[in-house]
Amino acid sequence: MRPEFELAHAVNLFSATLLARNQLSPLQQKVLGKIAGCRTATFGGHEEVCNNCGTVRYSYNSCGDRHCPKCQAAKQAFWIDDLMQNTLPIKHYHIVFTVPHQLNAVCLHNQRLYYDLLFSAVWNTLRSFGYTHYGVESGAVAVLHTWGQNLSLHPHIHCIVPAAGYTLDGQWKNMAHSGKYLYPVHQLSVAFKGRFLDSLKRALRKQNKLDMFDHQIQKAYKTKWVVHCQPSLAGADYVVKYLGQYTHRVAITNQRILNIADGKVTFIAKDYRDGAVNKPVTLDGVEFLRRFLMHVLPTRFVKIRRYGIYN
Known part of the structure; x- marks a missing residue:
C-alpha cells in the first residue's frame, strides 16, 4: 500500500527555500530532483504485458538513486542473495562503531575524507584485535550509516565479524573464546578512538586545516567512546539477513512519515533513551529537508566494504 505522505512531497514543498538560501550543493540538488521525479513522468515509463491474459499495465520508471526510499528494496534483496553465496557457515558477531557528535563539524567539512578514515580505523582496529587476541587475520563486512532516528548526523559503522580466520602460516583457526563477546568491549573502544582521532589529526594537518578543528578534536579525546558489541549471531543465513536490514537503508523511509502540513513534517522515530519506543517527531519542513541532506553521500x-577473508 502506497504511503499517504512521501519524502518526495517534502522535496516539492521545501527544496525551493533551501535553494534560495544557497544551501544546496550541486549533488544535493541532483538527489532532490531524482527523488521528486521518481516514478513520475519525469523518468518516463514502461509497458508490462501479461503472457497469459494479455493485460497491459503501464508503470513509471524509478530514479535509481541510492538516497531514494522508493528504490532500495530490490537492491537490498539482490545484495543479500549475493552475500549469502559467499558467507562462511560459522558464527559471526555484530559490532557497531560510533563517532561522537563533537566531531560533526569535521565530518560535514569533508565527508569523503572523514568516512574513509572511519572505515580504515574500524578495520585496522578489528584486524589488530584478531591478531593480538587470536593470532589470526579475520575479516568483516562493514556498512556505513550516517543518521540518528531524528535525522541528526550520527555516523556509525555496522560490522559483521566471523569468528575465524587464517594464522600467519596460513592455517585456518576458529576464534574460540570463553566470554560473551568476541573482543573486550572497553579495549576495543579505546583502540578505535585512538586510531580514528590520530588519523584524523594527521589528515587535517596535511591539509593545513588542523587549527580549524583542533578544539572539536580535543573535546572528542575527552569524551568516552562506546563500541556496541552483540553476542554471536549464529549461522550464515541468519547473519546475512540480519546485516541485510542495514545495508540499503536510507535516512528516512516513506512509511515513517506521518504527516506533512502547515509547513511542518511529522515522522516516527525510536527513542532509545526510553526503551526504543516509537514516538512522533515534528520538524519545520525546511529543517527536515536540511537534516535529510546531511546524509547524501559523496x-x-x-x-x-569487505575486509580480510571477506575481501
Missing part, C-alpha cells in the same frame, strides 16, 4: 562513495 558521488561514488562505497558505503558497504
